[in-house]
Amino acid sequence: MKAGQSSPRFTEFSSTVRYRSAEQCAEDVASALSRAKVVTVRGVPEEVDHGRFYHRLASRLGDFHFKNEDAETASLESDGWLDIRYDPAAVDQSLYRYGNTRMPLHIDGAYTDVEFDIFFFYCVRQARFGGATVVADGTDVYDYLEAFDPALFQRLLTTKVLFEKGGKRRISTILFYDQGTPSFNWSSTRVSAGNPPEVIEMARRFAEFCEHQIVDGGLAEPVLLAPGEAVFMHNRPVLHGRNSFFGERCLLKGVLRFAPDAAAADRDGQIPAEAAR
Incomplete structure (x- = not known):
């Protein structure tokens, strides 16, 4: 553990x-x-x-x-x-x-x-046609990312990121454990331009991983309502x-x-x- x-x-x-x-x-x-x-x-x-x-x-x-x-x-x-x-x-x-x-x-x-x-x-x-909500288990995302890019995984657990929309702002690591459960503070569209360039690049790499490895890899399950x-x-x-x-x-x-x-x-x-x- x-x-x-x-x-x-x-x-x-x-x-x-x-x-x-x-x-x-x-x-x-x-x-x-x-x-x-x-x-x-x-x-x-x-x-x-x-x-x-x-x-x-x-x-x-x-x-x-x-x-x-x-x-x-x-x-x-x-x-x-x-x-x-x-x-x-x-x-x-x-x-x-x-x-x-x-x-x-x-x-x-x-x-x-x-x-x-x-x-x-x-x-x-x-x-x-289409329009299903897709859902990905955080445990699967953590396990895949740790195996795929362990250095990025560790940075996401330890590097704080500013997210904002309108007058709302929140600072958090993208990955964290909540009562033992892999958890996220993440939205690629809300990563503030005020973050340092290396933080923005880290967030871009995580966004790319989510879309190319998780979604394109078929690990996000569709829920059609x-x-x-x-x-x-x-x-x-x-x-x-x-x-x-x-x-x-x-x-x-x-x-x-x-x-x-x-x-x-x-x-x-x-x-x-x-x-x-």
């Missing part, structure tokens, strides 16, 4: 929850997230109000931050879902949020001071991205601080009108 490690928190990489009822789903998802890094929710009926269902589910999993981030400033002043949708008119504002190209592997909020450990998407509209389905992830132990697509596509995103015991509490009265989409 390497320095910085302890007993792993997770016993499996991914798990699937099949909808049985709104009441049971929160307990099933909480149980799955207690052991798995990625949890997919399947089989939610069409007649269910998906916005309200997922708002209530997320609220029962812990402290749900129901905030819509400004695409340019990263401010969180308005309540609501964060929409990830194809909008050609808004691509210049945010290429990956509103575009249809492949999205590089990253975590969410590499630049933010908002504390959350789970994020999720639920699908409103599935693209006609149909309308009403969702995927929940422990943010930092997993890298995620997106396949390119054609056609309309819309996912709505939320983030939360996970509290497994919260699923037993009923928070039916805490669903704002903005949750319905």
